[in-house]
Amino acid sequence: MKMTNMSHNMLFTPELARNMSGGQLLGYNQIVEDYRKAKAKEQGGTHALAVLQQLRAVSLHPRLNEIFKAPPNTAKEALNMLNESEKLLMLIDILADIKNKQEKVIIFATTKKLQAVLKICLDKIYALQIHVINGDSKAIATKKDQLSRKGMITDFESREGFNIIIMSPVAAGVGLTVVGANHVVHLERHWNPAKEAQATDRVYRIGQEKPVFIHLPCLLHPEYDSFDVNLDKLLAKKTMLSDAVVTPEAVSEHELMSSMGL
Template identity: 50%
Template sequence: MSVLDQIRRLNEKAIVFVIDRKVQQKLALWLQLRYKMPVSIVNGETSAVSKGGSATRRSIIKDFECRDGFNVIIMSPLAVGTGLTVIGANHAIHLERHWNPAKEAQATDRIYRIGQTRDVHVYLPLAVHPDRESFDVNLDRLLQQKTDLKDVVVVPEPVTESEMATAMGIVDEDRPGATTP
């Protein structure tokens, strides 16, 4: 709550990412009571296209962005993975972590878009036990290890042409022992 209170003092907007729909509903109600404003939810139940006048993901986000000053919207990181831009917000709070760090990154990327003019802040609240490694701390460590592994495998260090030729077994016939560039 202290993070949201600070965002309110800055008169900025935040997305709170939550996976569980019951938690989304309870959090929306609690935030509405605390901040005396409507708090929308975008999740798998929210239509991507209009069906008989019902609100769509884009219309809910547009309403969120158009409201002046402080605002909060709750989103499922699973439902907003691709195709949505929410540059009206510049704070992403991952209240409920997803086991796949790519899903978290994809959700955060909703506010890292062309047109974003403000610094973007990402928060990963953790429950910390004074004597033991809490579930949140353990999960955060595991997610970081998965991200580090992905970065090593998917984004290797640059490879020179010579190293590539050697790895492929291509030899320069004009120079014994040399590889073809």
């Protein structure tokens, strides 16, 4: 059985790039300002990796570390919570389009906290029981009420029409096939382009009968290139190098800090 001839449909549209605003913008600016002040005073307490992790987190949601203190109880509360992030608003728009088409989607996220937030909120909004596949998911089920990774995928694919599964790009890169989904959202991008490509390839397998669409929502800063923009540039550069030479290396914290002028 041959796989349908198709190409990677990378969706770079205005709807997938928005300026951060409100508390998200204020939080982002504060992190940058605090780092620059500490650097000017030659204080070694603020490490580059810690700053990058903070910028990545606020780019996902300005209260990513606080949501579990008061999780949403209703779909409206969940939507209001996601509305605090322009990036997650883009995700909601993407999901609305996929739902209208009654198709399925994989959302890739590297941070377990984000994976959990997405499950909590999207379960409420869409009345789903979304599976999360990450390093904690078992390759083989050890309990009667526990699904293996492949069991989660089977359950995800068996639901008629629209459905969502959340996956870590690292966990997804190990022998999994998810041809029931024909949409991929790289919400939180892996710093290694090879890992991201392996994750995307989960839906490009024998048995895939639909065109596959890859969505890359990008959060912008109104005044200068954001964390997302700089990471995208570095990943694109490394991907081009890999086409010409060898398997690309991951983006380093030094490269990202330098690209951001920090």
